[in-house]
């Protein structure tokens with residue numbers, strides 16, 4: 001794979017990019033799916049930085065891309081290898097998968113981008129360098145007990161690695177969502193973000 005091949009100029013500018021991060025089973029997919037559903041389809045796109053990684057991995061290892069993208073156990077067997085491989089690529093070009101995801105999801109066709117899986121400071125850096133103040137950051141947090149109820153099991157080499165821990169010491173987030181399965185609390189936090197998007201879109 002030629003790591004520096006993706007170098008086309010980025011043209012149109014999105015109005016709002018929501019970057020979500022959080023530990024495994026904190027509820028990133030659950031919450032970003034709800035937000036995407038509430039925004040008019042023609043205005044928003046969901047991006048997953050893991051998608052170009054999984055797509056490459058599926059092609060080269062004869063695996064099912066859709067299963068790698070799902071919430072089930074299938075992806076867990078390959079997670080450590082995908083992490084190792086993708087970290088090698090990132091060492092050469094830290095924005096490689098961010099840029100690949102923007103292209104893969106044709107994000108420039110929509111004004112609002114929802115990125116559900118920010119994992120590293122370099123992910124934040126890449127989006128901020130390219131899109132400046134359009135970028136808003138959101139940390140999803142859930143108690144460890146709740147994450148366990150949702151199926152999380154501590155895994156060495158994953159939960160103690162950069163992929164899960166690099167953003168632990170980032171304290172500045174535009175929003176922090178507490179997702180401990182209290183529906184009305186979650187709803188209020190989602191509403192705050194939706195109102196902010198509405199304001200940005202009507203500026």
Ligand SMILES: Nc1ncnc2c1ncn2[C@@H]1O[C@H](COP(=O)(O)OP(=O)(O)O)[C@@H](O)[C@H]1O
Nearest residue numbers: 023024025026027028029030031071150179181
């Ligand atoms: N607030 C919630 N209410 C009910 N189920 C939830 C909630 N948040 C997450 N879940 C469930 O917990 C599991 C893990 O959530 P997911 O969004 O896949 O986490 P992550 O993307 O952070 O790993 C999923 O089955 C999801 O449906």
Ligand SMILES: C[C@@](O)(CCOP(=O)(O)OP(=O)(O)O)CC(=O)O
Nearest residue numbers: 024025050053082083086117119163
């Ligand atoms: C190689 C990975 O991209 C795999 C990520 O897969 P998911 O984003 O599906 O993971 P969770 O939502 O945390 O379960 C990790 C990375 O280091 O980029």
